Each structure stands twice: as structure tokens, then as C-alpha cells.
Amino acid sequence: MPETPFIIIAIDGGAASGKSSTARALSERFNLLHADTGSYYRAVTSELLRQGASPGRTETVKDALSGLRLGTRIQGRSAQIEVSGRVPGDEIRSREVNEAVSHFAALPELRASLLAYQRGQAQAARDGGFAGLVMEGRDIGSVIFPDADFRFFLQADPAERERRRVRQGQQDQVAERDRLDSSRKASPLARPENAVAIDTTALTIQEVVDRISALVAPRLAPR
Ligand code: DC
DSSP states (O other): OOOOOOEEEEEEESTTSSHHHHHHHHHHHHTEEEEEHHHHHHHHHHHHHHTTOBTTBHHHHHHHHHTOOEEEEEETTEEEEEETTBOOOGGGGSHHHHHHHHHHHTOHHHHHHHHHHHHTHHHHHHHTTOSEEEEEESSIIIIIOTTOSEEEEEEOOHHHHHHHHHHTTOOOOHHHHHHHHHHOSSSOOOOOTTOEEEEOTTOOHHHHHHHHHHHHHHHHSOO
16 A cells, blocks of 8 residues: 655744635645644633733733643544633634733743644644644744644735735734734744745635645655
């Protein structure tokens, strides 16, 4: 039997740059497990807010993090985070979480608590019989999987990104979150060396997916 390789695709980029739709479509096309790490940071932020933690008082964050139990539920091809036994719902896209998430995500303590969890999704993908993992975020190609088989960096014009969020019915300050995410000391949002940059401003999701697929498909052919 020819052996089919297991691949890891890292997709990084700013808020509303097209990462999630692209990663989801790739996961369907190539039978990959999809991990949206922005939703992981959002889920933890939502729980920390619920517990009254504040990013300005690190001891409250450390306290709340020490009691957190993280798990994974695989739904279709999506690896969803469980916080203390529950997959969080729409609250992770609320205005409160949109406003707080970049502040919490800047804390090294919080990033450290998610590091091993995120790397562990590769094993979850193998155990689940997937052909690989497609993980999206801000530091996937630089910190989480610097040796990923493929690394992409999606960019788009800020005005277009604001319009995308409005079309999704969300109130989000994408430029402000990008400013915070790019200027933090711990694992800032930046284009990893050697990542393939794609400007999605004038492209449809299908066009972005086709470009990435053209590079990935030859690697997934049975050897
Ligand atoms: O992808 P998103 O917009 O849902 O991400 C929400 C926030 O989570 C983002 O503003 C910064 C943080 N984040 C991060 O710091 N590192 C990641 N790998 C993913 C998200």
C-alpha cells in the first residue's frame, strides 16, 4: 500500500484576513483537522472574564488559569476547545471578548498555558485518522509549528476587513486588535520567514483556497 504523508499547514494573519474560511475549506478538501486557535484564545478570555480576571492584574489571571481544564471535542473536521468540559458558544464572539482578547493574549502566562495544548492537536489529528492538520492563528508558523510543511500569511486591506466583520454582523475593531497583536512582546503577529504571503483583499475565498491547494495537493498524493 502506498503511504500517504501527514502534513501540517500553518495559516497566520490579522483579524478578518480570511484565515477561518480558508482553513475550513482546506480541511474539507484534503480531510485535515481544522484548529482555529483564535477561538481558543477567545474561549479562555471568555472564561477569565467570567471569573473576574483582568489583564492588568496578572495574579488574577494566573489564579484563574491554574484551575482551567482544557479538552478537545472533534466535531466533523473541527477541533473545538472544551473549557472545563464545555465547548463555549457564541459568547466568544461577543463585543466584550472582542475588546478583551488581545489584552489577555499578550500575557506570556496565558500563551504558555495554550502552547502545549495547540501542539497536541497534531496528535489529535493523527489519532482521528486525518491526513493532516490545518491550524490558523497569529504565531502558528513562527512559534507553534515553525517546521510546518506549509506556512501561509494572509493579508487584506483594513477597510475591507472591517466590511467583512460588518457583513458577519459583528462589532470588531480589527485595526486596533492588529495593532495590539503586532506590538506585543510575546509571539507577536508577524509574517514568519519563508511564509507564502497572500493578499486576500480582492480575492474570493475560493481563489485563496485554489492558490493554496495548488501548492499542497502534490504533497498529499499517495507515495
Ligand atoms: O483569529 P481571531 O481574530 O478570532 O483571534 C482572536 C484574538 O486571539 C486575536 O486578536 C489575538 C489572539 N490570538 C493570538 O494571540 N494568537 C493566536 N495564535 C490566535 C489568536
